[in-house]
Amino acid sequence: xxxxxxxxxxxxxxxSTQVLKDLSLAVAAGELVSLLGSSGCGKTTxxxxxxxxxxxxxxxxxxxxxxxxxxxxxxxxxGLVFQNYAxxxxxxxxxxVAFGLKQRGLGxxxxxKKADAMLERVGLASFAERMPAAxxxxxxxxxxxxxxxxxxxxxxxxxxxxxxxxxxxxxDMRVEIRRLQRANGTTSLYVTHxxxxxxxxxxxxxxxxxxxxxxxxxxxxxxxxxANSFVARFVGFExxxxxxxxxxxxxxxxxxxxxGATLTxxxxxxxxxxxxxxxxxxxxxxxxxxxxxxxPAGIPVTLGIRTYLGRAYQYQCSTPxxxxxxxGPLTEPLEPGSSAILSPVPEQCCILPPxx
Amino acid sequence: MRTxxxxxxxxxxxxxxxxxxxxxxxxLGAAVSDTSYLTFPPQGFTLxxxxxxxxxxxxxxxxxxxxxxxxxxxxxxxxxxxPAAYAxxxxxxxxxxxxxxxxxxxILVPEIVLGFSLLKSVTISLGLPVFLVLLLGHALxxxxxxxxxxxxxxxxxxxxxxxxxxxxxxxxxxxxxxVVLPNISAGVIAAFILAFITSMNDVSVSxxxxxxxxxxxxxxxxxxxxxFFDPTIASVSxxxxxxxxGVMAIVExxxxxxxxxx
Numbered sequence: 001x002x003x004x005x006x007x008x009x010x011x012x013x014x015x016s017t018q019v020l021k022d023l024s025l026a027v028a029a030g031e032l033v034s035l036l037g038s039s040g041c042g043k044t045t046x047x048x049x050x051x052x053x054x055x056x057x058x059x060x061x062x063x064x065x066x067x068x069x070x071x072x073x074x075x076x077x078x079g080l081v082f083q084n085y086a087x088x089x090x091x092x093x094x095x096x097v098a099f100g101l102k103q104r105g106l107g108x109x110x111x112x113k114k115a116d117a118m119l120e121r122v123g124l125a126s127f128a129e130r131m132p133a134a135x136x137x138x139x140x141x142x143x144x145x146x147x148x149x150x151x152x153x154x155x156x157x158x159x160x161x162x163x164x165x166x167x168x169x170x171x172d173m174r175v176e177i178r179r180l181q182r183a184n185g186t187t188s189l190y191v192t193h194x195x196x197x198x199x200x201x202x203x204x205x206x207x208x209x210x211x212x213x214x215x216x217x218x219x220x221x222x223x224x225x226x227a228n229s230f231v232a233r234f235v236g237f238e239x240x241x242x243x244x245x246x247x248x249x250x251x252x253x254x255x256x257x258x259x260g261a262t263l264t265x266x267x268x269x270x271x272x273x274x275x276x277x278x279x280x281x282x283x284x285x286x287x288x289x290x291x292x293x294x295x296p297a298g299i300p301v302t303l304g305i306r307t308y309l310g311r312a313y314q315y316q317c318s319t320p321x322x323x324x325x326x327x328g329p330l331t332e333p334l335e336p337g338s339s340a341i342l343s344p345v346p347e348q349c350c351i352l353p354p355x356x
Numbered sequence: 357m358r359t360x361x362x363x364x365x366x367x368x369x370x371x372x373x374x375x376x377x378x379x380x381x382x383x384l385g386a387a388v389s390d391t392s393y394l395t396f397p398p399q400g401f402t403l404x405x406x407x408x409x410x411x412x413x414x415x416x417x418x419x420x421x422x423x424x425x426x427x428x429x430x431x432x433x434x435x436x437x438x439p440a441a442y443a444x445x446x447x448x449x450x451x452x453x454x455x456x457x458x459x460x461x462x463i464l465v466p467e468i469v470l471g472f473s474l475l476k477s478v479t480i481s482l483g484l485p486v487f488l489v490l491l492l493g494h495a496l497x498x499x500x501x502x503x504x505x506x507x508x509x510x511x512x513x514x515x516x517x518x519x520x521x522x523x524x525x526x527x528x529x530x531x532x533x534x535v536v537l538p539n540i541s542a543g544v545i546a547a548f549i550l551a552f553i554t555s556m557n558d559v560s561v562s563x564x565x566x567x568x569x570x571x572x573x574x575x576x577x578x579x580x581x582x583x584f585f586d587p588t589i590a591s592v593s594x595x596x597x598x599x600x601x602g603v604m605a606i607v608e609x610x611x612x613x614x615x616x617x618x
C-alpha cells in the first residue's frame with residue numbers, strides 16, 4: 001500500500017513565533033523527499049507536525065485519503081527513525097522491534113516471527129537477545145529502522161538519522177536506508193542538514209529557510225539550476241553578482257554590475273534575461289584570463305591569492321563592487337596583484353531573480 | 357603502588373571518622389548497661405532493656421503507626437511526586453522556572469513552621485482525624501524527595517523514547533507505564549527509601565500533629581525519655597539503627613548505594 005503525503009498551507013507557531021509559513025508539500029506515493037536546511041529552518045517542525053507531536057495553527061495534513069491534521073499521534077501509523085535512535089533501553093533488540101506489533105494486538109508467536117524476519121533483513125539476526133546498550137551506534141540505528149519498518153507503515157519519517165554516526169558508517173547506512181525504502185516502496189520524509197546526504201538519498205529535495213520551502217526539486221536540478229539566490233548560495237554558487245540591463249540588441253544583452261563593470265550576455269546561451277537579475281556562478285563558472293588586447297570582454301579585476309585545485313587555479317578577484325572567486329587554466333598561471341578579466345561561462349551560470 | 361598520605365591528613369581523617377562513629381558506639385554501650393539510668397561507659401551487661409521495649413505497649417503501637425504513616429505517606433508523596441516530576445521535566449520549556457522550586461518548599465521551610473501551620477490549618481480548622489492529618493503532614497514533608505529524586509532520573513531520560521512508543525501506536529498513558537516508568541524505576545526506588553527514612557525519623561512535624569491515642573515512634577522515644585531516662589531509649593535507637601543499616605544493605609546489594617546520591 002503506497003500513498004501520498006500532502007501538506008496544504010500549513011502554518012505553525014511556537015508561542016507567538018511563527019515557525020512555518022503557509023507550507024505546502026506533496027510527497028508522491030513511494031517517493032523519498034528530503035527537507036534540507038540549517039537549524040531553525042522549520043524542517044524538524046514539519047516532521048513533528050506530520051508525526052502528530054505538534055499541532056498546526058492552520059492548514060491540513062493528509063496521508064492518502066486520511067486526514068491526519070487532528071488525529072492523535074498514536075493513531076497515525078507512521079514509522080519514525082530518530083537522530084538519537086530512541087530505542088527502549090529496558091527491552092531487548094527483539095522486543096524493541098516487536099513493540100509496535102504488540103500495540104497492534106499481534107500474538108506473541110507472530111510478533112516473534114515478524115521481528116526476527118525484520119532483524120534478518122537489517123543484518124542483526126544474531127543480536128536479537130541483546131540489550132540496546134550493548135550495541136554500536138550503527139547497530140542501534142539498524143534496530144530503530146527495523147522497528148519502524150516492521151509495522152509496515154504507509155509513511156516513514158527520518159529525523160537526522162545519521163548525524164550521530166561516523167562518516168564511513170553514514171554512507172553505508174544511507175545506502176541501506178535507500179535500499180529498504182525502495183524495496184518496500186514506502187513513501188518517506190527525510191530531515192537532514194547535510195546536503196550530500198539529502199542529494200544522494202532523495203528522489204526530490206526541499207531546501208528550506210525560515211519556515212518556507214525555497215525550492216523543491218530533483219537534486220540534479222537544484223544543483224545545476226537553483227531558482228533563487230538562497231538556494232544558489234546553499235548549493236555552492238559562491239558568486240552572486242547583481243546586474244542591471246543597460247541595452248538590448250537582438251539576442252545580445254548588455255548589463256552592468258553595481259560598480260559599473262559591463263558584461264555582454266547572449267540570450268541564446270543564458271536564456272531570457274530580465275531587466276534586473278543576479279548572475280550566479282560557482283568559481284568554475286567565472287573564467288579568469290589575463291587582461292589585454294584581443295581578450296573576451298568581462299569584469300576587470302585585480303587578482304588576490306591563488307590556490308591550486310588540481311584541475312585549475314582558483315583566484316580571489318577584487319573589484320570595486322565586491323570580491324569574487326574564479327578559476328583559471330593551469331596552462332596560464334597568473335600572479336597575485338596583476339590585472340585580469342572575469343568572464344561568465346554560460347552553461348555554468350544561472351540568471352536568478354534579484355534579491356530584495 | 358600506594359601514594360603516601362601526609363600524617364596530618366591521616367590524623368584529621370581518623371578524627372572525623374571517630375566523631376561520626378562514636379555516638380553509635382556510645383548508644384550501643386548505653387543500651388546494654390545494667391543500670392536503671394542512661395550511662396556510658398556501660399556498667400555490667402544486660403539485654404533486659406531490649407526485652408523491655410516489647411513489654412511497653414506504647415513502643416509497639418507507635419512503631420506500627422510510624423511504619424503505616426511512613427509507608428502510606430511515602431506512597432502518597434510518590435503518587436503526587438512522580439506525575440509532578442514528569443510534568444516539570446517534560447514541559448520544562450513551557451513552564452515557569454519558579455514552579456520546580458515550589459515542590460522544594462517543604463524542605464526549605466523550617467519543619468517546626470511546617471508542623472505548626474499544619475496544626476493550625478488542618479487539625480484545628482478542618483478537624484480531620486489525627487491519623488489522616490499525620491499522614492498528610494508526612495506526605496507533604498517527603499514530597500520534595502519524591503519530586504527531586506524522580507526528577508533527577510527523568511532529567512537523564514530521553515523523551516524521544518516516549519515519542520517513539522507513541523509513533524508505534526502506544527497511547528500516551530500506556531506509554532508512561534510501559535516505557536517511561538520502567539526506565540526511571542531506580543529513581544522511584546531511591547525516592548521511596550529516602551522519603552521512608554525521612555518520615556520514620558521525623559520529630560518536628562509529628563510533634564504538632566500527633567494527638568490523643570496516636571503517636572509516632574520518635575515522639576514516643578522523646579516522651580519515654582522525659583519520664584524515665586533509662587537505657588530503653590538507647591536500645592530502641594540501636595534497633596532503629598539496625599533497621600536502617602539493614603535497608604541500606606539491601607540497597608547496596610541490589611542497586612549500589614551510590615545511586616541514592618545520584
